[in-house]
Amino acid sequence: MTPFQARRKNNKTVQKKITIIGAGITGLSAAYLAAKDGWEVTALEAGAQPGGLTGTFRIGGNRLEHYYHHFFTNDAELLWLLGELGIAGRMEFKKTTMGIFRNNKVFDFNTPWDLLRFTPMGIVDKARFMLSSLYLGKLAKWEKWESVAAMDWFYRYAGKSATDSIWRPLLEIKFGPHANKIPAAWMVGRLKQRMNSRKGTDERLGYIKGSLQTLTDALKKRLTELGVKILLNARIEKLLIKGNTLSGVDTAKGMFNKGLFLSTIPATHLVPLLRDGAARYAEELSMIEYSGAVCAVLEIDRPFSHIYWLNIADPGFPFGGVIEHTNFISPDEYNGSHILYLSRYFAMSDHLASASKSEIIHEMIKPLNRINPQFNRSWIKNVYVFRTNTAATVCGLNFSNIVPDCKTPVENLYAVNMSHIYPDERSCNNAIRIAAQACNKIGINSSMVPFRSSLSGRIGMD
Numbered sequence: 491m492t493p494f495q496a497r498r499k500n501n502k503t504v505q506k507k508i509t510i511i512g513a514g515i516t517g518l519s520a521a522y523l524a525a526k527d528g529w530e531v532t533a534l535e536a537g538a539q540p541g542g543l544t545g546t547f548r549i550g551g552n553r554l555e556h557y558y559h560h561f562f563t564n565d566a567e568l569l570w571l572l573g574e575l576g577i578a579g580r581m582e583f584k585k586t587t588m589g590i591f592r593n594n595k596v597f598d599f600n601t602p603w604d605l606l607r608f609t610p611m612g613i614v615d616k617a618r619f620m621l622s623s624l625y626l627g628k629l630a631k632w633e634k635w636e637s638v639a640a641m642d643w644f645y646r647y648a649g650k651s652a653t654d655s656i657w658r659p660l661l662e663i664k665f666g667p668h669a670n671k672i673p674a675a676w677m678v679g680r681l682k683q684r685m686n687s688r689k690g691t692d693e694r695l696g697y698i699k700g701s702l703q704t705l706t707d708a709l710k711k712r713l714t715e716l717g718v719k720i721l722l723n724a725r726i727e728k729l730l731i732k733g734n735t736l737s738g739v740d741t742a743k744g745m746f747n748k749g750l751f752l753s754t755i756p757a758t759h760l761v762p763l764l765r766d767g768a769a770r771y772a773e774e775l776s777m778i779e780y781s782g783a784v785c786a787v788l789e790i791d792r793p794f795s796h797i798y799w800l801n802i803a804d805p806g807f808p809f810g811g812v813i814e815h816t817n818f819i820s821p822d823e824y825n826g827s828h829i830l831y832l833s834r835y836f837a838m839s840d841h842l843a844s845a846s847k848s849e850i851i852h853e854m855i856k857p858l859n860r861i862n863p864q865f866n867r868s869w870i871k872n873v874y875v876f877r878t879n880t881a882a883t884v885c886g887l888n889f890s891n892i893v894p895d896c897k898t899p900v901e902n903l904y905a906v907n908m909s910h911i912y913p914d915e916r917s918c919n920n921a922i923r924i925a926a927q928a929c930n931k932i933g934i935n936s937s938m939v940p941f942r943s944s945l946s947g948r949i950g951m952d
């Protein structure tokens with residue numbers, strides 16, 4: 491083998507050339523690993539900027555994520571990447587506060603004392619809530635609970651009042667009409683992620699100073715130094731598949747036909763591109779559904795509450811969470827402005843998928859008074875709305891059966907997407923993990939990426 495050849499898992503040798511489709515955090519991380527391993531890399535991105543869901547905008551003299559982001563102390567892959575890029579010092583972990591809005595009242599929900607004061611739950615259900623959460627987060631094996639709906643599991647083990655006031659709203663906020671079919675296995679992933687990052691009841695969440703733009707800029711710079719070509723506004727319009735082999739991709743920026751291809755775009759975006767040349771695979775991939783998310787970001791002139799993360803557990807709200815970013819990161823970073831995300835996940839059949847931005851703003855702002863009766867529209871300096879149709883995969887019962895193999899049936903094409911993160915919760919950390927796993931599968935050395943508590947990247951990567 492020459493230095494520019496790599497051995498693939500099937501023992502064939504290939505030229506070390508790869509075209510990466512999509513430059514979100516998964517695509518950028520894969521590009522970094524491949525370039526570091528001496529591959530010639532081209533990354534093709536449909537958008538005008540790299541970063542995908544980690545995109546940011548300007549507000550209060552600083553940059554902020556379109557969609558709220560925070561990180562966990564056990565996000566080993568993300569911390570590794572920040573270290574590689576020389577920006578580890580930009581991550582800061584801070585204590586945050588959580589609350590639940592239930593029965594028209596805001597309850598703090600951070601300590602065992604808060605749980606005792608949480609009147610929507612009786613004392614027996616409080617004990618059941620604690621024990622069942624501990625079981626899922628610390629002891630349970632996700633494989634055991636793949637065919638059991640989380641909602642049924644919670645009604646059975648956590649009790650009615652805990653499920654009605656905490657778990658049902660959480661699942662409904664996140665999965666809308668699909669909430670009843672989410673497996674308890676997904677809750678295992680979600681709770682493990684949260685509990686493993688805690689010391690006792692002390693939870694510290696991380697934020698990257700200057701927003702995720704700091705990471706995207708550092709990655710872009712390093713990739714350029716390593717010779718990676720990142721082409722923006724280069725949406726893949728056609729996959730050139732002949733006789734089951736992918737030989738190139740057509741984009742607005744021309745045709746690219748170098749080496750192997752790694753798709754990191756959402757499955758729903760890949761499906762239409764495959765219909766002509768690989769109809770059967772397209773059909774399989776189309777089983778992976780996504781939920782969308784909308785965030786109305788309010789820039790206001792004073793605090794709305796004292797809580798960073800407020801789950802809305804009362805019915806009748808158009809948002810499921812109020813995330814007061816400036817109760818986490820000081821308003822001084824935003825020229826004194828206070829920042830509130832009103833967030834909601836939606837199914838494609840939901841009116842939010844097509845509602846205009848002004849409709850969304852109108853709908854979201856109206857009920858804020860129910861939470862803080864003092865709130866007045868005159869507090870608002872600016873409102874921004876961001877929406878995506880591919881916020882998260884909807885993982886139904888026995889989801890592992892439909893997670894596709896990263897090596898696709900199309901020769902030369904590998905594909906990795908959020909479904910490979912299951913049963914863990916999708917996150918930047920886990921995006922780096924699945925990028926590392928996909929690289930490994932292709933024959934790109936990714937052994938230096940730490941693989942600690944993440945449950946992702948284990949299915950479809952053998």
Ligand SMILES: Cc1cc2nc3c(=O)[nH]c(=O)nc-3n(C[C@H](O)[C@H](O)[C@H](O)COP(=O)(O)OP(=O)(O)OC[C@H]3O[C@@H](n4cnc5c(N)ncnc54)[C@H](O)[C@@H]3O)c2cc1C
Binds near residue numbers: 544561726727783833
């Ligand atoms: C509301 C919300 C809150 C979140 N909160 C957190 C959090 O607190 N912490 C955390 O760690 N993570 C969080 N995440 C998750 C995190 O942002 C994602 O897991 C991660 O950014 C996914 O990266 P990705 O590269 O896999 O996908 P994407 O970011 O979707 O990237 C895919 C890229 O492919 C491009 N593309 C699509 N089609 C084509 C095409 N045909 N040709 C070329 N390019 C194409 C897209 O433009 C995009 O840039 C959140 C996400 C959302 C939506």
